[in-house]
Amino acid sequence: MIIAVDGPTASGKGTIAKALAAHFGLPHLDTGLLYRAVGRQCALNGGDPDDPADALAACDFPDRLIADPELRSEETGGLASRVSVHPGVRQALYEFQRAFATQSGGAVLDGRDIGTVIAPEAEVKLFVVASVSARAARRFREMQAQGRGVSLAAIAADLEARDLRDWTRAEAPLVAAPGAVLLDTSELGPDAAIAAAIAIAVRSIARF
Ligand code: C5P
Numbered sequence: 001m002i003i004a005v006d007g008p009t010a011s012g013k014g015t016i017a018k019a020l021a022a023h024f025g026l027p028h029l030d031t032g033l034l035y036r037a038v039g040r041q042c043a044l045n046g047g048d049p050d051d052p053a054d055a056l057a058a059c060d061f062p063d064r065l066i067a068d069p070e071l072r073s074e075e076t077g078g079l080a081s082r083v084s085v086h087p088g089v090r091q092a093l094y095e096f097q098r099a100f101a102t103q104s105g106g107a108v109l110d111g112r113d114i115g116t117v118i119a120p121e122a123e124v125k126l127f128v129v130a131s132v133s134a135r136a137a138r139r140f141r142e143m144q145a146q147g148r149g150v151s152l153a154a155i156a157a158d159l160e161a162r163d164l165r166d167w168t169r170a171e172a173p174l175v176a177a178p179g180a181v182l183l184d185t186s187e188l189g190p191d192a193a194i195a196a197a198i199a200i201a202v203r204s205i206a207r208f
Pocket of ligand 1 (some may be wrong): 009010031032033035036057076080082084110111112113114162166
């Protein structure tokens with residue numbers, strides 16, 4: 001069984017995907033981390049994330065980079081959003097994600113294009129959204145907990161810039177897959193969002 005969880009930054013999709021994986025006993029892949037690793041590697045190479053050749057060269061990152069805490073920073077998130085517009089980068093990361101999705105026994109993947117491109121055949125497709133203000137407040141609390149000094153206004157502006165890039169890019173834009181169930185977490189805490197996601201998954205599986 002494949003569970004595809006898509007949505008914008010800080011919508012709660014990562015928390016939901018992890019909880020669904022634990023609930024159904026499936027492996028989980030946060031595909032945003034792959035794009036973050038490419039963005040970070042591009043910066044380490046001294047490359048330009050807006051240049052397709054520099055971004056493509058950064059796809060050849062060492063496995064250990066995935067564990068780098070710097071991948072979680074807002075700065076790396078911005079770099080990830082810039083390298084992810086290049087079709088060559090998306091193609092370079094496709095096989096790994098596709099193999100993860102189709103492993104025997106199934107998997108949960110979260111990202112932007114799981115239900116549309118990576119695993120359109122997924123039995124469960126969730127599109128998780130939340131208002132910019134709810135997402136900015138969540139990200140702000142996360143950053144504060146990590147001791148990172150960023151202002152709420154800067155986070156909201158960054159989220160909006162990243163949303164715009166994700167929604168308007170030509171290749172695999174952020175869009176709800178056909179048949180995806182929308183889950184708005186603006187007014188939900190983590191437990192309520194997880195419970196709603198499990199209920200949607202159970203209904204989708206019963207219907208499939
Ligand atoms: O989900 P996360 O915020 O970690 O993703 C970082 C960036 O990577 C996103 O803003 C998006 O541009 C890109 N991304 C993508 N496709 C995915 C996952 C992430 O384009 N499947």
